[in-house]
Amino acid sequence: MTAASLLAVFLGGGSGAATRYSLGRFIGERYSGGFPLATFLINVSGCFALGVVETVAQNGRSSLVIALLATGFLGGYTTFSTYTLEGVILYLDGARRTAVLSLIGPVVVGILAAALGLIVGQIAQGA
Amino acid sequence: MTIRRISPVFLGGGLGACARALLLQSPVVWSAPFPLSVLLINLLGSFLLGVVFVLADEAEVMRSETRLFVAVGILGSFTTFSTFGWETVVLSEGRHYIAGVSYVTASLVGGVLAVVAGIVAGREAVKALGRMTHRAFLDRGEGRAVSPADDMDHIETENHDSAELA
Numbered sequence: 001m002t003a004a005s006l007l008a009v010f011l012g013g014g015s016g017a018a019t020r021y022s023l024g025r026f027i028g029e030r031y032s033g034g035f036p037l038a039t040f041l042i043n044v045s046g047c048f049a050l051g052v053v054e055t056v057a058q059n060g061r062s063s064l065v066i067a068l069l070a071t072g073f074l075g076g077y078t079t080f081s082t083y084t085l086e087g088v089i090l091y092l093d094g095a096r097r098t099a100v101l102s103l104i105g106p107v108v109v110g111i112l113a114a115a116l117g118l119i120v121g122q123i124a125q126g127a
Numbered sequence: 128m129t130i131r132r133i134s135p136v137f138l139g140g141g142l143g144a145c146a147r148a149l150l151l152q153s154p155v156v157w158s159a160p161f162p163l164s165v166l167l168i169n170l171l172g173s174f175l176l177g178v179v180f181v182l183a184d185e186a187e188v189m190r191s192e193t194r195l196f197v198a199v200g201i202l203g204s205f206t207t208f209s210t211f212g213w214e215t216v217v218l219s220e221g222r223h224y225i226a227g228v229s230y231v232t233a234s235l236v237g238g239v240l241a242v243v244a245g246i247v248a249g250r251e252a253v254k255a256l257g258r259m260t261h262r263a264f265l266d267r268g269e270g271r272a273v274s275p276a277d278d279m280d281h282i283e284t285e286n287h288d289s290a291e292l293a
Contacts, residue, residue, distance in 0.1 A: 001148065001149065001152055005148075006145055006148065006149075009141075009144050009145050009148045010141035010142070010144065010145050011141065012144065013140045013141045013142075013143060013144020013145065013147075013204045014136075014137035014138065014140040014141030014144070014204075015137070015140075016140060016144070016204065017136050017137060017139065017140020017141075017143070017144075017199065017200050017203055017204045018133050018136050018137045018140060020140075020199075020203060021132075021133065021136045021195075021199050021203075022133070043208040043209070043212075046208060046209040046212075047208065047209050047212035047213065049209070050209040050210065050212070050213045051212075051213060051216065054213055067148070071144065071147070071148050071151075072144050072148075074207075074209045074210075075144050075147060075148075075204065075207040075209065075210060076140045076141075076143065076144045076203070076204035076207075077209070078207050078208035078209040078210075079202075079203040079204070079206050079207070079208060080169040080172060080173065080206035080207060080208045080211060080234070080238060081169070081172040081173045081175070081176040081198075081202045081203060081205070081206040081238075081242075082176070082198075082199075082202075082203055082206075083208060083238075084173045084176075084238035084239055084241070084242045085173065085176050085177065085180055085242050087239065088177075088239055088242045088243060088246070089180075103235060103239065104235075106208065107212075107231060107235060110208060110209075110211075110212040111212050111215050111216060111219075111231075113212065114209070114212040114213045114215070114216045115216050115219075117213075118216060118220075
């Protein structure tokens with residue numbers, strides 16, 4: 001991995017994390033339900049975006065752009081650890097149904113979102 | 128949204144992403160039929176977040192900037208949901224359905240177990256440190272009845288004392 005790629009990952013990852021944090025707070029301030037909506041929306045949107053980026057990038061585009069956008073930004077934007085922790089905490093707090101929903105929901109919707117991103121990416125390439 | 132809160136998130140996020148990128152370069156764990164590297168990264172990150180959760184939210188021995196740096200920043204960026212989702216789609220596209228289902232199951236079940244293990248480990252660590260600190264105060268003749276929890280905020284700066292007494 002080149003130094004430039006690593007720097008791109010760093011900047012992208014930092015931006016992605018900062019975006020996740022800001023968006024998380026923004027959504028959290030407006031939604032007070034028990035379901036971890038912020039993490040859900042962030043992860044699902046990230047899956048969709050990665051589907052698009054990975055599909056479009058198959059042309060062998062600059063690996064630096066991939067490092068920045070995919071590995072960096074989207075990798076930093078989405079999070080698996082927060083997602084599992086929130087689910088476990090909900091369960092331990094007694095909100096079992098919400099916990100199961102919060103764990104299974106993002107997986108189903110996220111995978112569908114990534115598939116949709118792939119389709120959109122293919123359409124974008126064909127256009 | 129202050130600079131003071133965003134900065135540790137950005138910095139940690141950058142580092143977490145770099146760690147992930149470097150680990151994903153390793154050819155070793157690609158012998159499995161599914162993306163083992165991403166799985167292990169997500170499991171490790173989940174475990175560590177469980178520990179950090181206990182330290183920061185239950186025992187409250189972590190400053191908020193540190194928590195932002197480690198939990199939201201490093202671990203949040205180190206682990207990735209988008210790659211998990213995309214890799215599953217790739218497996219499905221390649222008709223590796225069993226690998227896909229295994230990957231999803233391992234990630235989901237493994238992730239939950241990892242967090243629980245992290246919480247357990249974190250709680251044990253806090254108890255052990257509390258016992259050490261408590262003993263330290265008794266040994267130093269500070270007779271007052273001190274609960275281990277009271278002295279938690281000293282742990283970060285007085286770790287060397289605890290280590291000497293252990």
